[in-house]
Structures are given as C-alpha cells and as structure tokens.
Amino acid sequence: MNNSLIIVLWAGLTLLSVLTLIFIYLFIKKTISNRYEMRKKKLLEDYHKSDSVLERYLRTGHMERRMVLGSAVEYEAMQEYFVKRIQVVNEEEHQRIQLFFQQHLVDHYRKRLSSRRYNQRISSLLYIERFNLRELLPDLENLLSKKIGDVEKYAVLRVMAGLQSERIIEIMMDPTQNLPDYVCRQLLYPLNMNLMERFIAGFDQCPPSLQDNLLDILRIRNERSLAFLQMLELLVNSEREELRIRAIKALASFGYASKQGLQRIEESLDHWDAKSWQEKLMLTKLMGSIKSGPFLEKLQELISDRSFMIRSEAAASILLYKDGVQILRKIEASHEDRFAQDIAKEMLKRGIS
Amino acid sequence: MSMANLSNKSDSSTSYVILVAGCSHDIAGVLSTVFSNNGWETHTAIEAEQVGKVYFETKPDCVVLGSLWHETEDWIDIRDYAHSESVPIIFIDDSNSSEYRIRGFNFGANDVLGMPLIPEEVAVRVQRQLEIRTRFQEATLIDTLFGVYKRKYFFIEAERQLGDLRRTRDPFTVVVFELDRFRELNETYGYKEGIRAIRDLGRFINGRIRNTDVLIHAEDEKFILILPRTYTANAVPLIQRLQQEFSAELADAVNGTYSRSFSAGLLEVVDSDWKPGNCLDMAVKALEKAKAEGSNATHVFSLAQDQEQGWRxxxxxxxxxxxxxxxxxxxxxxxxxxxxxxxxxxxxxxxxxxxxxxxxxxxxxxxxxxxxxxxxxxxxxxxxxxxxxxxxxxxxxxxxxxxxxxxxxxxxxxxxxxxxxxxxxxxxxxxxxxxxxxxxxxxx
Incomplete structure (x- = not known):
C-alpha cells in the first residue's frame, strides 16, 4: 500500500518537474523570440527614418561601416526592409540595393541554400531572385543536382530563369525533364530575347510542349525578330496541327509576313477544305492582320462558311481592310447567303460606333 | 433651291427676279414683256395677301408696284420686308400726279416711273436699282431682316476657324439647322407666321449661345451655327437642349397656340485641309439624315458612314x-x-x-x-x-x-x-x- 503511494507520488513529482521544465523552456523561447521581434521592429523603425543609415546609402551610394551586418536579426530586418523598399525606388536606388546585396549577402544566402532546412532554402530563393544575385547560380545548379522535390525544383528553375541562366536552355530542351506546361511558361516568360533566340535556333530539338509554349510566350510578349518571323513562316506548314495553329496565331499577332511567307500562305488557300475549323479560324484571323488581295477574296468566300465562328471572324477581318466597310455593306445588301448578310450586318453594327 | 447645293449658291445671281405687284393687267403685261426681254424672271400678283405670298416664294430682287396699293398693314409689311433685304421698290404712277409721287416716296419708293411707260427707260431705271442693290448686298454681312450674319459670312468665319484648327488642332463644330414643317406652317398659318417663326428661331438661338459662337442665316428657314473649339460630343447635348426649349415655347395663332421645332445636322471639322464648302455640304448631309428621322431630330455627320470621295x-x-x-x-x-x-x-x-x-x-x-x-x-x-x-x-x-x-x-x-x-x-x-x-x- 505504502509502496504504491510512493510510486504515485514519484510519478506525480516527475510529471510536475517535466511540465515545469517544458514551461521554463517555452518561456525562455518566447522571451527570446519576443526580444528578437522587438529588436527587429526597432531596427525596421530605424531603417524607415529618412536619415537612417540605409536611406543615406540609397541617396548617396556611400556605404557606412554601420551597414555591415552581424546578427541574424540584422540580416532579416534589412532584407525585409529592402524587399518592401525596392518596390518604390528609382533606378539608381535599385542598383544600389542590388550592389549592397551582391557585396554583403551572397555568402549569407549561399549558406542558407545548403541548409538542411527546407524553409530556409525556399525563402532564400525569393531574395536571390528579387535582388538578382547571379553569383549564386552555381549554388542553385548544385541544389538541383541534389535530391529535392518537384515544388522546390520548379522554384529553383524559376529563379534561374529570372537570373537569365544559360543552363535553363539545356534543362528545358531535355525531354526527360517532362516539365508541366505551366512551369514551362513560367520559365520562358522572364527569359531575355538572347536566350529566346537560342530556343528558336534549336527549335527542332525542343520537346513538343516546349515548342508550343515558346510560340505562345513570344506572341504574348509581342516579340518581333527576323529569326522568329522566319521560323513562324516555316511552321505555318508544319506537320503537327497544334504547332501550325499556334504559329498562325503568333503570325497574326506579329502582323507582318515576308513576301515569300505571304506567297506560301496564299498558295495554300486552295487546300483549305481538309483543315480543321480551329485552324481555319486562326487563318481567318491572320488574313485580317496581314492583308493581301487573295486574302480578301478568300475572306469574302469564308463569310458564308458553315461555322458561325468562322463567318464572324471573316467579317471582323474584312472590316480591317481599307474598304472593309463598303465590302460588308455590299454583302449585307446583296449576298445570296442570308447567314453572310446577317453576320455582315452585325459586324457593321458592332464595328462602327 | 435644293439643300445639297447650299454651298454653291451664288450671292450675286446673274438672272434677276422681278415682282410686279398691284398693277392693272395691261400695265403688268407691258412690264412683263420689258423684263423678260432683258432676261429677267418676272412674277405678277395683284392683291396684297397674294403679293406677300409670291414675295416669299420667289424672293425678288426688285418690286415694281402699281397703283392698287394702300397704306394698309399688309402692304406695309411687304414694304418692310423689302427694305430689310434692300430690295428696291419702284412705283408706277399711272395718274402722272405729283401728289401720288410724293405719297409714293413717303411710303418708301426708291424710284417712280411716270406715264407713258417707255420700254427702254423702264429697263434702264430698273437695271440701275438692281445694280445699287447688288453693290449693297456685296458690301453687307448682316441679314437685316433677321439680325444675324448672312450666308456669305459663313465662308469668312469658316476660313478663320480652319486656320485656327491648323494652329491649335482643336476641332470646331458646324451645325446646320432648319425649322421643321416650314411649308406646312406657311400653308396653315400664312407666310407671315412663317417669317415670324424663322425670326423667332434666329432670336431664340442667338440669345442662348456663347458670344464666340457665330449664328448665320443661310436661306429661308435654314441657319448655320459655328461653335469654335467644340467637339460634336459636347455640341449635341447643347443642340438637343435648345430643341427641347424651343419646342416648349408655344406660338400664338388665331385659333390657339401651336408648337414649332427644328432639326439639326452637326459636323465636327477635324481636318484643316477641308474647304468651307465641303464642311457646309457635310453638315447639310447630316441635316438631311436628321430630317429623315423626323422632326426635332439631330444627326452627327460621321466620316465612316457618310463617306464620300475626296473627304478623307x-x-x-x-x-x-x-x-x-x-x-x-x-x-x-x-x-x-x-x-x-x-x-x-x-x-x-x-x-x-x-x-x-x-x-x-x-x-x-x-x-x-x-x-x-x-x-x-x-x-x-x-x-x-x-x-x-x-x-x-x-x-x-x-x-x-x-x-x-x-x-x-x-x-x-x-x-x-x-x-x-x-x-x-x-x-x-x-x-x-x-x-x-x-x-x-x-x-x-
């Protein structure tokens, strides 16, 4: 009886001391973190002052000794401050911020990239991209070679694309990478035209999904270069329909075709019946953007097409021609097909305000 | 005069129109022969009321008045219209009395012809009066009957505005407007009401525009308004408000009151290479479209729709x-x-x-x-x-x-x-x- 009482007592005491220890641990941890936050807040407040050491640096470009960072809290506060501040800077200040990060924070991020903690790696990616730390590209490539999950891999690739890494070309052209479409687009979008031209030059070696996305991104970015134009003009006759459609769409947005390119499309006008309505639709759009006599004739034929979409697009394209209004008026008044008359009427109503 | 050639109408018409009024048949016959031999268009009317009607239909350059007139209201009105438009009135004195001649000059004659009528003398004296009228017409810019600028002033003002447009690139708006159902109004209430309606419209508009705007009487029931530095988008609400107010003002008639309205065509002048005549033609086209829509309507000339060659x-x-x-x-x-x-x-x-x-x-x-x-x-x-x-x-x-x-x-x-x-x-x-x-x- 006594024994069991003692056991219970001991057990109770042990539990109490464990709990007390946990409480003390948590209390200390909270105090430290509070002090950390307080310190950070104080630092941020200081930085925000118009004559703070950072603001003076942004104005003059003169780095004071006080700017050299020591503690973790200083790193964090400064990086937080600059991430916000970089959104409202002029060009000169932007360069100064970048210079500062390149000089003082590269090692800091390098350490964090090789950290074993996922959070640290991911959060440093944000700053590496934001402050354009190209010095860290080898570290990023290194990180890729390690065993990391897809989410982290795509994040690293995005940063590499943002930093205009040439390695990205190899990676993207590698069919075994199997990058999803959305990643492909995210990677292509920030790439400068020099890198894009490399894709254009090696277009045939690109995986099909990269080909499609490349055309879309170049179109969305309104890029216009001779190499791109020549490629588009060839792709209009590509074997793969999806590629043809995207090339035609891109060419329509480009708004221009060389004499030979134009001739090639004009010659294809007679073989249209075999084409899908999607391709026909894009070609109809193209003929409104790039204008020629045979195109206008074809459009007048297409305005009585079976598909409403094509009739409508044909009417819209005709309207873009110099005497488009008159042609549509004529169709409205005297075309033998009632559907053609209707669409001409509607387009005239919509087109002229 | 059709609307379309409003811009081509010449101020100094080569063929004159003469109204022979209040003369006995034989004198009217003699005069008609003399005038038509000179290549002048001649109209005759006897009663005062008929004379007034013919006067406003034919717009004579000279009125030759026989002895059938009296100092009554109808004749006084005709005299006033003629004077306000500087149309000469030549009296025929078939009694050859100085008393009649004095009475005639007192009434407002520019000349008196005595008996017997010698064709050559009649012709030369009328010719002289016509010349004076023409010179006077050329020298004046104000339409005295309606108290606003005459049609030819449009060309002067439009040139000035086009010059301004060239410098400032601020477009101006030309509005051509006319009374609705004017012919009907004339037939129902008489020509005097017609004249009154035109005058009312002119005064109404003149009292409601900015002092930089210019109101011009084009012809008959038609006016032109030039709105400097004004986009049509801003002019349309102005015109529509004026239309509303004008049709709300009722006019008195013998058997009660009636309402009048006007329609307008607007043109935004955006190209300093246009000529005043072009501008007027385009605005008149817009007015025609407005009239086609009914009365109290406005229409804005749009290049895309009313395209004609040479106006690009x-x-x-x-x-x-x-x-x-x-x-x-x-x-x-x-x-x-x-x-x-x-x-x-x-x-x-x-x-x-x-x-x-x-x-x-x-x-x-x-x-x-x-x-x-x-x-x-x-x-x-x-x-x-x-x-x-x-x-x-x-x-x-x-x-x-x-x-x-x-x-x-x-x-x-x-x-x-x-x-x-x-x-x-x-x-x-x-x-x-x-x-x-x-x-x-x-x-x-």
Missing amino acids: RKLNVAVIDDDELIRNLLESRLQDLGGQQLDLNVKCFVDGEDFFGNAWHKQPGQFLVLLDRNMPRMNGMEVLRKLRLHYDRSRYLVMMLTVVNTEASISQAIESGADDYMTKPFSLIELESRIMRLIKGKRR
Whole structure:
C-alpha cells in the first residue's frame, strides 16, 4: 500500500518537474523570440527614418561601416526592409540595393541554400531572385543536382530563369525533364530575347510542349525578330496541327509576313477544305492582320462558311481592310447567303460606333 | 433651291427676279414683256395677301408696284420686308400726279416711273436699282431682316476657324439647322407666321449661345451655327437642349397656340485641309439624315458612314527606324489604319539624316512621326529636338517607339516634346489605338 503511494507520488513529482521544465523552456523561447521581434521592429523603425543609415546609402551610394551586418536579426530586418523598399525606388536606388546585396549577402544566402532546412532554402530563393544575385547560380545548379522535390525544383528553375541562366536552355530542351506546361511558361516568360533566340535556333530539338509554349510566350510578349518571323513562316506548314495553329496565331499577332511567307500562305488557300475549323479560324484571323488581295477574296468566300465562328471572324477581318466597310455593306445588301448578310450586318453594327 | 447645293449658291445671281405687284393687267403685261426681254424672271400678283405670298416664294430682287396699293398693314409689311433685304421698290404712277409721287416716296419708293411707260427707260431705271442693290448686298454681312450674319459670312468665319484648327488642332463644330414643317406652317398659318417663326428661331438661338459662337442665316428657314473649339460630343447635348426649349415655347395663332421645332445636322471639322464648302455640304448631309428621322431630330455627320470621295483626312506618316523588320511591318500595317476615314501616306526612313535629307518631310499637311530612339547616324532624340526647334509643333506629331524603357529616358523624351511614348516590344493593337487617339486629338 505504502509502496504504491510512493510510486504515485514519484510519478506525480516527475510529471510536475517535466511540465515545469517544458514551461521554463517555452518561456525562455518566447522571451527570446519576443526580444528578437522587438529588436527587429526597432531596427525596421530605424531603417524607415529618412536619415537612417540605409536611406543615406540609397541617396548617396556611400556605404557606412554601420551597414555591415552581424546578427541574424540584422540580416532579416534589412532584407525585409529592402524587399518592401525596392518596390518604390528609382533606378539608381535599385542598383544600389542590388550592389549592397551582391557585396554583403551572397555568402549569407549561399549558406542558407545548403541548409538542411527546407524553409530556409525556399525563402532564400525569393531574395536571390528579387535582388538578382547571379553569383549564386552555381549554388542553385548544385541544389538541383541534389535530391529535392518537384515544388522546390520548379522554384529553383524559376529563379534561374529570372537570373537569365544559360543552363535553363539545356534543362528545358531535355525531354526527360517532362516539365508541366505551366512551369514551362513560367520559365520562358522572364527569359531575355538572347536566350529566346537560342530556343528558336534549336527549335527542332525542343520537346513538343516546349515548342508550343515558346510560340505562345513570344506572341504574348509581342516579340518581333527576323529569326522568329522566319521560323513562324516555316511552321505555318508544319506537320503537327497544334504547332501550325499556334504559329498562325503568333503570325497574326506579329502582323507582318515576308513576301515569300505571304506567297506560301496564299498558295495554300486552295487546300483549305481538309483543315480543321480551329485552324481555319486562326487563318481567318491572320488574313485580317496581314492583308493581301487573295486574302480578301478568300475572306469574302469564308463569310458564308458553315461555322458561325468562322463567318464572324471573316467579317471582323474584312472590316480591317481599307474598304472593309463598303465590302460588308455590299454583302449585307446583296449576298445570296442570308447567314453572310446577317453576320455582315452585325459586324457593321458592332464595328462602327 | 435644293439643300445639297447650299454651298454653291451664288450671292450675286446673274438672272434677276422681278415682282410686279398691284398693277392693272395691261400695265403688268407691258412690264412683263420689258423684263423678260432683258432676261429677267418676272412674277405678277395683284392683291396684297397674294403679293406677300409670291414675295416669299420667289424672293425678288426688285418690286415694281402699281397703283392698287394702300397704306394698309399688309402692304406695309411687304414694304418692310423689302427694305430689310434692300430690295428696291419702284412705283408706277399711272395718274402722272405729283401728289401720288410724293405719297409714293413717303411710303418708301426708291424710284417712280411716270406715264407713258417707255420700254427702254423702264429697263434702264430698273437695271440701275438692281445694280445699287447688288453693290449693297456685296458690301453687307448682316441679314437685316433677321439680325444675324448672312450666308456669305459663313465662308469668312469658316476660313478663320480652319486656320485656327491648323494652329491649335482643336476641332470646331458646324451645325446646320432648319425649322421643321416650314411649308406646312406657311400653308396653315400664312407666310407671315412663317417669317415670324424663322425670326423667332434666329432670336431664340442667338440669345442662348456663347458670344464666340457665330449664328448665320443661310436661306429661308435654314441657319448655320459655328461653335469654335467644340467637339460634336459636347455640341449635341447643347443642340438637343435648345430643341427641347424651343419646342416648349408655344406660338400664338388665331385659333390657339401651336408648337414649332427644328432639326439639326452637326459636323465636327477635324481636318484643316477641308474647304468651307465641303464642311457646309457635310453638315447639310447630316441635316438631311436628321430630317429623315423626323422632326426635332439631330444627326452627327460621321466620316465612316457618310463617306464620300475626296473627304478623307490626309496624314503623312514617317516611320524612322533602323530595324528593317519594324519598318516593313509598320509600312504594311499602317496603310489600312482608320479605314476610309484616313488617307495615310506612309514613308520609311532608316535614320534622322535620311528623314531630314528628304524633301518629303517638308511637304504641306499634317505629319505623324513614329520615331525609334537608337539609330546609327542621327538618333531619335536629335530628330525630336530638331523637329521641335525648327518646325511647326502642331504639324508634326511625334510618337517614340523604342526599346529604351527607363523612366529617366521616357521623361526626357516627353519633356523634349514627344506626344506619346511606347516601348518595344509593342502590341500592334495598342499602337494602332494610340495612333488613332493622337490623330483624333484630345477628344477621348
């Protein structure tokens, strides 16, 4: 009886001391973190002052000794401050911020990239991209070679694309990478035209999904270069329909075709019946953007097409021609097909305000 | 007079119209023969009421009045109309009495012919009166009957406004308006009511416009209003408000009151190369459309819809860019811009020296310069500065189209006088709408 009482007592005491220890641990941890936050807040407040050491640096470009960072809290506060501040800077200040990060924070991020903690790696990616730390590209490539999950891999690739890494070309052209479409687009979008031209030059070696996305991104970015134009003009006759459609769409947005390119499309006008309505639709759009006599004739034929979409697009394209209004008026008044008359009427109503 | 040739009507008509009024049949016969031998159109009327009607239908250049008149209200009205339009009145004195002649001159005669009527003398005396009238007509700009400017003043004022447009690029609006159902009104209430309605409309409008606006009596029931520096978008509500107020003001008639209304055609003059006659024709076309819609209507002339050959807006477009692809692209794309509203003369230059070295850039007319920034020989900023320093600013619109996209360089270009700035790569649709906005001016 006594024994069991003692056991219970001991057990109770042990539990109490464990709990007390946990409480003390948590209390200390909270105090430290509070002090950390307080310190950070104080630092941020200081930085925000118009004559703070950072603001003076942004104005003059003169780095004071006080700017050299020591503690973790200083790193964090400064990086937080600059991430916000970089959104409202002029060009000169932007360069100064970048210079500062390149000089003082590269090692800091390098350490964090090789950290074993996922959070640290991911959060440093944000700053590496934001402050354009190209010095860290080898570290990023290194990180890729390690065993990391897809989410982290795509994040690293995005940063590499943002930093205009040439390695990205190899990676993207590698069919075994199997990058999803959305990643492909995210990677292509920030790439400068020099890198894009490399894709254009090696277009045939690109995986099909990269080909499609490349055309879309170049179109969305309104890029216009001779190499791109020549490629588009060839792709209009590509074997793969999806590629043809995207090339035609891109060419329509480009708004221009060389004499030979134009001739090639004009010659294809007679073989249209075999084409899908999607391709026909894009070609109809193209003929409104790039204008020629045979195109206008074809459009007048297409305005009585079976598909409403094509009739409508044909009417819209005709309207873009110099005497488009008159042609549509004529169709409205005297075309033998009632559907053609209707669409001409509607387009005239919509087109002229 | 049909509406369409309002602009072609000549002020000094070569063939005169003579109204022979209040004469006995034999005298009227003699006079008609004399006048028609001289190639003048002759109308005859006897009773005062009929005389008034014929007067307003035929608009005579001279009234020859026999002895059948009296100092009654109807005849006094006719005399007043004639005087207000400086139409001479020649009396025929068939009694050959000085008393009658004095009575005639007191009533307002410009000349009196005695008996017997000698054809050559009649002809020469009427001719003399007609000449005086013509000279007087040419010298005056005010329509005394209605107290506003005469039709020919439109051409003077329109020229002035076109000159202003050339300098400031601010368009002005021409409104042509006329009383609705004027013929019906004349037939129902008599010509006097008709005249009163025109006068009321003139006064009504004159009392409600800005003092920079100009009201002109075109002919009969038709007026022209010039609104300087006014877009039609702003003029339409004004005209519609006036229409509402005017039709709300009831006019008295013998058997109660009735309401009158007017219809208007508006034209926004945007091209300083147009001629006043063109402007008037276009505004009249708009008025015809308004009339077709019914009474109390307005219609705005729109180039896209009421297109006629020769009325297209001309614009010279220079593309200055060292990139051949961009030059070819813009040259082929811009040709069709604006459909039938615009007649674009596009020419490409590889750099500033090429542009200034070519006499093309000095031809008359308006220019739009699409300017690249980085070019080998004379770069975009140099071209811009030279254009702004040595050329008429309002004639050369400049739009920068360049890869240089730093804020400092954009603000530098805008400060140096660029009208717009677009960075490459550019969207064609955005570029085209920016160009259209530049061409159309500040309206939108």
